[in-house]
Amino acid sequence: MLARTRNLVIALVWLATGCASNDLRVGTSHDPLTAFPSSATFGWDRERIRMPSDDRIARLDLPTHLERILADELGARGYRLVDSGPTDFRISYQLTTRSVMSDKPFATASLSIRMNDGKERQVWVGFAIAEIHVDLPQPERSARLRNVVQQMLENFPPRSDS
Numbered sequence: 001m002l003a004r005t006r007n008l009v010i011a012l013v014w015l016a017t018g019c020a021s022n023d024l025r026v027g028t029s030h031d032p033l034t035a036f037p038s039s040a041t042f043g044w045d046r047e048r049i050r051m052p053s054d055d056r057i058a059r060l061d062l063p064t065h066l067e068r069i070l071a072d073e074l075g076a077r078g079y080r081l082v083d084s085g086p087t088d089f090r091i092s093y094q095l096t097t098r099s100v101m102s103d104k105p106f107a108t109a110s111l112s113i114r115m116n117d118g119k120e121r122q123v124w125v126g127f128a129i130a131e132i133h134v135d136l137p138q139p140e141r142s143a144r145l146r147n148v149v150q151q152m153l154e155n156f157p158p159r160s161d162s
Helices: 002-018 062-075 138-152
Strands: 025-030 040-044 079-081 089-097 106-117 122-133
Touching (some): 122 138
16 A cells, blocks of 8 residues: 555656646656566556547557557567466556647646556556657557667566565
8 A cells, every 4th residue: 555655646746847847758657666577468447447438539440559669669678468367466557637728739747657567566666757649640649659668668577675
């Protein structure tokens, strides 16, 4: 519970400092008592996935692109997506946006990615604040999203200091 509260406070600080800026801001946190193996399995935690209800954002089909990118990037780090059955980790994500004005082609968005272990304990969280440009071509949006995920996972899996 303490780790979850700490992660929420960290994410809120990032949000408060990042919403006024156009720069990409990325951070991560993990439970230092969790051993992250060099290879593991993961699945999606569909009950915890949250997306905004804004139609302009929904048309971008971000979940499909995000899940493909996450599977690719985690796969490159030894973590394999399994469609059903038991897994070592469950992954969820949440995207929130500040209101998309009809006269602006972008929204300031906050993306968080959470990893829970088999005991439903949050063991890793990554978060980013960036602009979503709804008028960009899909390949460019995917490239920007991949960059965000790559930065989040730059030091994943976390190494034990012992």
